[in-house]
Amino acid sequence: MVxxxxxxxxxxxxxxxxxxxxxxxxxxxxxxxxxxxxxISDLGxxxxxxxxxxxxxxxxxxxxxxxxxxxxFYNNVLGNLEKSLRKIGYSLFTLYxxxxxxxxxxxxxxxxxxxxxxIIFTPVTNTNHKIIxxxxxxxxxxxxxFRNVYDYxxxxxxxxxxxxxxxxxxxxxxxxxRPMLINVRYESMPNDVVSPxxxxxxxxxxxxxxxxxxxxxxxxxxxxxxxxxxxxxxxYSPDALIVSNSSFGLDVLKILKEKGQRYPQDVKLVFFDDxxxxxxxxxxxxxxxxxxxxxxLLERLFTRGDDSTVRxxxxxxxxxxxxxxx
Amino acid sequence: MVxxxxxxxxxxxxxxxxxxxxxxxxxxxxxxxxxxxxxISDLGxxxxxxxxxxxxxxxxxxxxxxxxxxxxFYNNVLGNLEKSLRKIGYSLFTLYxxxxxxxxxxxxxxxxxxxxxxIIFTPVTNTNHKIIxxxxxxxxxxxxxFRNVYDYxxxxxxxxxxxxxxxxxxxxxxxxxRPMLINVRYESMPNDVVSPxxxxxxxxxxxxxxxxxxxxxxxxxxxxxxxxxxxxxxxYSPDALIVSNSSFGLDVLKILKEKGQRYPQDVKLVFFDDxxxxxxxxxxxxxxxxxxxxxxLLERLFTRGDDSTVRxxxxxxxxxxxxxxx
DNA sequence: TTGTACGCGTTATCAC
DNA sequence: GTGATAACGCGTACAA
Numbered sequence: 027m028v029x030x031x032x033x034x035x036x037x038x039x040x041x042x043x044x045x046x047x048x049x050x051x052x053x054x055x056x057x058x059x060x061x062x063x064x065x066i067s068d069l070g071x072x073x074x075x076x077x078x079x080x081x082x083x084x085x086x087x088x089x090x091x092x093x094x095x096x097x098x099f100y101n102n103v104l105g106n107l108e109k110s111l112r113k114i115g116y117s118l119f120t121l122y123x124x125x126x127x128x129x130x131x132x133x134x135x136x137x138x139x140x141x142x143x144x145i146i147f148t149p150v151t152n153t154n155h156k157i158i159x160x161x162x163x164x165x166x167x168x169x170x171x172f173r174n175v176y177d178y179x180x181x182x183x184x185x186x187x188x189x190x191x192x193x194x195x196x197x198x199x200x201x202x203x204r205p206m207l208i209n210v211r212y213e214s215m216p217n218d219v220v221s222p223x224x225x226x227x228x229x230x231x232x233x234x235x236x237x238x239x240x241x242x243x244x245x246x247x248x249x250x251x252x253x254x255x256x257x258x259x260x261x262y263s264p265d266a267l268i269v270s271n272s273s274f275g276l277d278v279l280k281i282l283k284e285k286g287q288r289y290p291q292d293v294k295l296v297f298f299d300d301x302x303x304x305x306x307x308x309x310x311x312x313x314x315x316x317x318x319x320x321x322x323l324l325e326r327l328f329t330r331g332d333d334s335t336v337r338x339x340x341x342x343x344x345x346x347x348x349x350x351x352x
Numbered sequence: 353m354v355x356x357x358x359x360x361x362x363x364x365x366x367x368x369x370x371x372x373x374x375x376x377x378x379x380x381x382x383x384x385x386x387x388x389x390x391x392i393s394d395l396g397x398x399x400x401x402x403x404x405x406x407x408x409x410x411x412x413x414x415x416x417x418x419x420x421x422x423x424x425f426y427n428n429v430l431g432n433l434e435k436s437l438r439k440i441g442y443s444l445f446t447l448y449x450x451x452x453x454x455x456x457x458x459x460x461x462x463x464x465x466x467x468x469x470x471i472i473f474t475p476v477t478n479t480n481h482k483i484i485x486x487x488x489x490x491x492x493x494x495x496x497x498f499r500n501v502y503d504y505x506x507x508x509x510x511x512x513x514x515x516x517x518x519x520x521x522x523x524x525x526x527x528x529x530r531p532m533l534i535n536v537r538y539e540s541m542p543n544d545v546v547s548p549x550x551x552x553x554x555x556x557x558x559x560x561x562x563x564x565x566x567x568x569x570x571x572x573x574x575x576x577x578x579x580x581x582x583x584x585x586x587x588y589s590p591d592a593l594i595v596s597n598s599s600f601g602l603d604v605l606k607i608l609k610e611k612g613q614r615y616p617q618d619v620k621l622v623f624f625d626d627x628x629x630x631x632x633x634x635x636x637x638x639x640x641x642x643x644x645x646x647x648x649l650l651e652r653l654f655t656r657g658d659d660s661t662v663r664x665x666x667x668x669x670x671x672x673x674x675x676x677x678x
Numbered sequence: 679t680t681g682t683a684c685g686c687g688t689t690a691t692c693a694c
Numbered sequence: 695g696t697g698a699t700a701a702c703g704c705g706t707a708c709a710a
Contacts, residue, residue, distance in 0.1 A: 027490060029687055040697045045689060050385075055695065070486050074467040077687030079402040080702050095431025098424065105421025108448050112455075117462055120446050122434050129438075136443055139401040160396050164353060165447040276628050302602050355703055366681045371705055381679065403703035608703090652690050682709075687702105694697080 028069045037065040089119045089137035091147035091204045098298045106320040127151035149175040176320050182323050185340040187310045190227030193296040196351050198235045202266035210270045211244040245274050256281050271298035295350040310351035313344045363391040405467050415445045415463035417473035425625045432646040450457050453477035475501035511666040515638045516553030519594045519622040522677050524561045528592035537570040537595045571600050582607050598625035621676040636677035639670045652678045
């Protein structure tokens with residue numbers, strides 16, 4: 027393996043100088059610098075991240091733990107973030123927790139072992155205090171994404187309350203009488219801490235419209251409660267639906283199809299996740315403003331002030347209004 | 353930071369013993385082992401990957417470079433792989449090349465610097481020989497995924513030729529007279545090395561059916577040639593379409609909708625990527641057999657023999673036949 | 679079975 | 695601006 031030593035020898039300088047050229051932390055004369063760069067390129071030298079990380083105690087790596095591999099929305103977030111980080115010389119280490127508390131714990135351990143500078147995660151439980159505290163103690167910046175579970179951590183999230191408020195307003199203004207909210211329940215989360223936002227927005231709109239007739243269904247993540255959803259939808263017969271993500275949205279579409287119901291004639295629809303096929307099907311969707319989200323995340327990562335107040339950064343979503351909510 | 357030293361002190365043993373307990377490579381007496389494990393848990397000790405990686409020159413990390421963040425199929429592959437690797441104590445380091453040769457080069461450098469044991473990648477060019485050779489020289493196992501670009505590397509891929517042959521047979525047997533193949537062209541790939549497979553399968557089926565009337569459209573990845581596709585489809589008026597991925601599939605659906613054409617009445621359809629919304633829309637799809645693919649990938653990673661013959665592992669896809677091809 | 683001691687490749691701290 | 699050298703935390707040959 028070609029090491030910094032080989033480069034130094036080839037460029038006729040000390041390893042210290044080579045290191046300086048690589049890290050740009052100190053000045054070297056142009057001629058020497060060029061010689062070193064030539065040697066690096068000639069030998070195909072690549073800095074050993076492990077040696078560098080060990081010595082400097084800092085790595086340009088951000089870790090992220092995502093709770094669900096299949097979520098298209100999350101994948102888009104990941105893609106944007108990775109691209110932005112790479113641009114500034116950072117790497118993104120992505121792990122998946124599969125909505126499982128122990129996987130989350132293990133992921134934290136992996137990332138701590140990997141000396142990441144920050145950990146972004148979508149919490150799947152509110153019981154992993156210990157490992158989070160350990161990460162913090164090691165100087166790792168920990169940020170919860172989308173789910174505001176730990177009150178001592180900063181949060182970057184979509185403003186779900188606003189989104190649901192907006193969606194419900196739209197539906198009610200278009201004459202909905204029996205609105206239904208399909209919410210998300212996170213398994214292994216003793217007290218659900220996300221859904222309230224959505225319910226609150228929904229509820230606020232209802233009361234502003236002087237409306238009391240409604241239904242809420244909490245969709246579990248793991249136990250495939252499709253049958254249960256079908257029962258509830260058939261039983262309640264909503265004339266408007268707000269669905270918390272595109273995957274559940276597809277389930278709703280299946281049920282409607284089976285029932286022979288059409289949108290917007292029989293049921294008005296608003297889905298979370300403004301993705302390609304949802305647009306194609308002319309379904310009104312909550313656009314979670316991915317670019318803004320990414321920007322907010324980066325800003326939070328790299329330009330955090332020193333004050334220790336906990337922050338809750340909410341990204342305002344935008345409704346993409348289409349035929350399904352007419 | 354709590355190091356192996358602290359654990360050793362707390363357990364009243366030497367650091368060597370602690371190391372042995374952690375790595376399981378040598379025997380330690382049960383009592384001592386327990387004492388060490390207690391100390392580890394008490395102190396919240398986590399092995400420093402960087403020190404460990406530096407010293408042992410080997411890390412339990414597989415690197416993967418994916419060319420397109422938005423590709424649902426790739427994301428599913430990633431999810432499965434990460435899960436399987438984690439189960440056996442490995443991490444997956446995911447990077448994205450954005451169909452860009454230089455990004456691919458940088459990704460390779462990152463992964464080499466990170467001492468990964470293997471690099472899996474979906475090649476975006478056939479010009480990155482140098483860095484690949486460097487990786488190989490360092491003992492890194494390099495595998496190309498889905499695209500057979502470098503003839504000295506093992507390949508794991510979907511059997512695209514078979515998939516297209518199968519799909520074309522289905523369409524022709526159902527009476528298609530003007531079949532069209534929407535293929536993928538990889539930008540920055542001087543001579544397209546993937547599409548031929550699909551075209552060959554398509555072509556083989558055609559000739560077996562004594563058919564000469566057909567059209568092929570090569571869909572570029574970056575330049576958004578949606579308009580071009582529309583022109584070609586409108587000009588040729590196919591009565592059957594095979595579309596190389598679900599994203600292009602949606603474009604095709606838009607064009608058909610605009611044209612007022614219905615499937616299967618006016619146009620028969622087969623899409624690559626058997627995902628949820630494609631199934632919902634009753635579109636016949638090429639199911640790429642994700643489980644089998646994952647299994648093959650793992651087997652290739654961990655049970656490769658010592659012989660140096662280059663392998664091309666093809667995963668047989670399965671058609672999910674639905675109404676769109678009737 | 680256990681402990682001692684060295685070195686992995688790099689960066690930081692001194693000198694000059 | 696440059697060079698020598700001591701750490702960083704861990705794994706392992708070797709000795710005990």
